[in-house]
Amino acid sequence: MKKFNILLLFFVILISCQSDKKENSFDFTTTFEHSEGTETATYQEVIEFYNQLAEHYRSVAIYEMGKTDSGEPLHLVTFNPDRSFESEFSSDRDKNILLINNGIHPGESDGIDASMMLFRDLAQNEIDTPKNTIIAVIPVYNIGGALNRNGYSRANQNGPIEYGFRGNARNYNLNRDFIKADTRNAQSFNEIFKTVRPQLFIDNHVSNGADYQYTLTHLFTQHDKLGGDLGNYINESLMHQLEDSLKQKDWDLTPYVNVFNRTPDRGFSQFLDNPRYSTGYTALFNTLGLMVETHMLKPYKQRVEGTYELMRSFIEIADKDASKIKEYYNKNLELYSPGDTYPIAWELDSTKTTTLNFKGYEAEMIPSQVTGMSRLKYDTTKPYNRPVTYYNHYKQKKTVTIPEYYVIPTGYWNVVLTLRSSGIRVERSQKDTIVHAEVYKIDSYETSRSAYEGHYPHYNTKVIVNMEDVTIEKGDYLVRTDQNGLRYIIETLEPEAVDSFFNWNFFDAILQQKEYFSPYVWEEIALEQLESDPDLKQEFENKKNSDPAFSGNWYMQLDWIYKRSPYYERSHLRYPVVRVGG
Numbered sequence: 001m002k003k004f005n006i007l008l009l010f011f012v013i014l015i016s017c018q019s020d021k022k023e024n025s026f027d028f029t030t031t032f033e034h035s036e037g038t039e040t041a042t043y044q045e046v047i048e049f050y051n052q053l054a055e056h057y058r059s060v061a062i063y064e065m066g067k068t069d070s071g072e073p074l075h076l077v078t079f080n081p082d083r084s085f086e087s088e089f090s091s092d093r094d095k096n097i098l099l100i101n102n103g104i105h106p107g108e109s110d111g112i113d114a115s116m117m118l119f120r121d122l123a124q125n126e127i128d129t130p131k132n133t134i135i136a137v138i139p140v141y142n143i144g145g146a147l148n149r150n151g152y153s154r155a156n157q158n159g160p161i162e163y164g165f166r167g168n169a170r171n172y173n174l175n176r177d178f179i180k181a182d183t184r185n186a187q188s189f190n191e192i193f194k195t196v197r198p199q200l201f202i203d204n205h206v207s208n209g210a211d212y213q214y215t216l217t218h219l220f221t222q223h224d225k226l227g228g229d230l231g232n233y234i235n236e237s238l239m240h241q242l243e244d245s246l247k248q249k250d251w252d253l254t255p256y257v258n259v260f261n262r263t264p265d266r267g268f269s270q271f272l273d274n275p276r277y278s279t280g281y282t283a284l285f286n287t288l289g290l291m292v293e294t295h296m297l298k299p300y301k302q303r304v305e306g307t308y309e310l311m312r313s314f315i316e317i318a319d320k321d322a323s324k325i326k327e328y329y330n331k332n333l334e335l336y337s338p339g340d341t342y343p344i345a346w347e348l349d350s351t352k353t354t355t356l357n358f359k360g361y362e363a364e365m366i367p368s369q370v371t372g373m374s375r376l377k378y379d380t381t382k383p384y385n386r387p388v389t390y391y392n393h394y395k396q397k398k399t400v401t402i403p404e405y406y407v408i409p410t411g412y413w414n415v416v417l418t419l420r421s422s423g424i425r426v427e428r429s430q431k432d433t434i435v436h437a438e439v440y441k442i443d444s445y446e447t448s449r450s451a452y453e454g455h456y457p458h459y460n461t462k463v464i465v466n467m468e469d470v471t472i473e474k475g476d477y478l479v480r481t482d483q484n485g486l487r488y489i490i491e492t493l494e495p496e497a498v499d500s501f502f503n504w505n506f507f508d509a510i511l512q513q514k515e516y517f518s519p520y521v522w523e524e525i526a527l528e529q530l531e532s533d534p535d536l537k538q539e540f541e542n543k544k545n546s547d548p549a550f551s552g553n554w555y556m557q558l559d560w561i562y563k564r565s566p567y568y569e570r571s572h573l574r575y576p577v578v579r580v581g582g
């Protein structure tokens with residue numbers, strides 16, 4: 001029903017965009033250009049700009065796509081000269097789609113301004129029209145943050161004069177919210193993503209961290225993790241083509257310099273984009289993602305112009321390689337099947353490295369005039385060009401076997417809503433039935449001691465697997481893994497996966513025991529338990545003999561018997577989602 005409403009909405013808005021081209025009565029010079037590269041457009045200016053583009057040019061359409069926490073709707077704008085409703089988003093469309101996301105961190109506004117100019121120049125035929133690729137843009141993703149304008153919250157950043165704040169209308173960092181989807185922004189993004197199903201994705205940011213000569217850095221989704229021909233294509237072709245293309249335009253481009261509080265010359269590793277991050281989320285659907293990170297200390301004008309040129313080069317390459325990208329994307333959708341081994345954790349492979357010809361600045365430790373201790377100081381008058389080791393390979397650390405399906409009990413409707421919001425097909429059992437299933441018991445986990453993005457998430461989660469006959473009740477949810485969202489299903493429903501729903505506190509109620517025993521009553525029953533089960537009694541005696549802490553603690557002993565009796569609740573630490581087949 002929800003989907004139908006959204007589709008209907010598309011029609012209504014789309015039809016309003018199909019009026020004949022009007023006289024160009026609107027000034028399409030952006031705030032960025034008017035201010036000679038010192039200011040970024042306000043949220044209202046951005047939306048007015050795209051509304052006017054859609055009014056004036058048939059190739060541009062603007063859609064409202066769900067709500068955000070700010071109360072304002074999330075917009076999606078497309079550039080597609082061959083528009084028809086069917087070809088725009090249908091799964092059998094010929095063209096690829098590139099989805100560009102801006103202002104997830106509104107203080108990092110470079111992409112907001114660069115995308116406005118890019119769409120104008122596409123609409124006005126100032127740059128070549130891509131033949132095989134639809135360009136779609138979210139003008140501003142974190143609208144609440146964009147409305148919260150100030151001139152201070154990016155303390156290390158060289159412009160613009162004013163900008164939005166990192167937290168959204170409820171102070172969430174949206175670039176950690178793609179899996180847990182606490183915000184309406186994330187829920188609407190997931191709706192957009194499943195509707196658009198892009199082959200390609202760009203998320204525009206500004207970096208923090210070290211100083212170096214480059215304005216532009218690229219942070220591609222980790223290619224070993226993306227896997228298949230698509231992962232190889234990033235590492236062996238696209239990345240080099242992008243660097244070469246920008247080089248021809250006198251823009252240097254380097255991999256994201258993933259170092260903090262030290263200099264890059266001792267080498268650095270590629271950032272591992274787990275599913276909580278934008279490109280980590282898109283990788284779960286085999287979308288080739290790229291985070292653009294401009295350098296915070298470079299002037300705003302230069303950063304926006306660089307972002308524009310980077311996106312332009314990316315589009316040219318993606319359009320030239322469109323059939324290859326579509327082929328690799330389709331092959332990646334078939335990469336995993338039930339019964340296969342699937343990696344749920346990755347670690348750096350320090351045996352495989354690349355040498356970068358890195359353009360940095362000399363740095364030294366000097367006495368701090370603030371603290372009196374030593375501090376890091378870069379000397380921008382001393383640029384260097386030096387080989388630096390880049391660790392850009394990851395290897396599988398932990399795997400699971402992909403089951404045929406997962407069973408989610410009816411009560412966990414919230415989990416099902418989140419799965420469906422990301423386009424996962426969930427069926428319901430038509431009858432009561434008993435299946436032989438793998439059941440997880442949560443063996444151990446650690447919990448963050450400080451608040452993180454609205455949660456106290458778990459980590460280092462370990463499970464024990466048992467085979468049990470499990471009753472699937474009529475109405476329970478079945479999630480088959482032979483669907484396009486396979487990777488999302490595994491990485492959210494396997495508790496040991498880093499960004500699992502378990503780790504994001506969706507199942508915390510099972511971690512707490514609900515019923516206990518009164519020792520003076522339990523004494524008699526405990527005795528009966530031991531006397532009716534000689535094996536249990538032997539095990540109990542052995543434990544008392546070998547474990548002094550146990551033998552000296554009457555409560556531990558009673559509890560030990562309780563937990564081995566039928567009186568102990570089955571749900572405690574029992575992960576309610578079970579695995580069948582595979």
Ligand SMILES: [Zn+2]
Binds near residue numbers: 105108205206
């Ligand atoms: Zn950012």
